[in-house]
Amino acid sequence: VSRRLPYLTLPYLLGWTMCKNLEWILCAARGWLPGMWRNELEFAVIPSRMDLAKHRAPSSCINGPCTSHFAVDNVYFAEVLVLSSVCANAKELYAYRQGGRYACEFDEARYRRLALALRSRGAQSPALAAGCIDTPAWSSPTGLTCADYASRRYCSEASAPAGQRWALGEYHGWPERNCCACGKE
Secondary structure (H helix, E strand, O other): OOOHHHHHHHHOOOOHHHHHHHHHHHHHHHHOOOOOOEEEEEEEOOOOOOHHHHHHOOEEEEOOOOOOOHHHHHOOOOOHHHHHHEEOOOOHHHHOOOOOOOOOEOOOHHHHHHHHHHHOOOOOOOHHHHHOOOOOOOOOOOOHHHHHHHOOOOOOOOOOOOOOHHHHOOOHHHHHOOOHHOOOO
């Protein structure tokens, strides 16, 4: 993803990682990068024309051999997948035309589902597989949201881990009925 601004090389200067890139693309989707006035993105490669063969067998990788490092094409592929995961208007992403602009309609519920999937380290919970969406605007009596429950690991993979069951039930506002990470179906 490119906005044709000088900060594009900033992640490389500060020690690039896929985690930093994930943060960068999520900020870009919201229009939060320095120099962005809107969340409008331009693409060097049209998302619908990505060459999947390059992702399977990249010719060069960042800072080392492809057996242990990321290829630039794989990074771009991951950025497009992140955008298609968090933008409510993802279909427009694949209808993008060269020279145009794509404005992501950032969707907090879709973002929370992506975050939950990433935290689950590849194991997909039944709630995620079923397309579970957290109850909008839910919070516990102490003000914790579903995202807080997941990030603090009070809940993960549709249940409370051992030692965290205290965070469930009526006293805590029934997170297991409202949060996908806690078991909402």
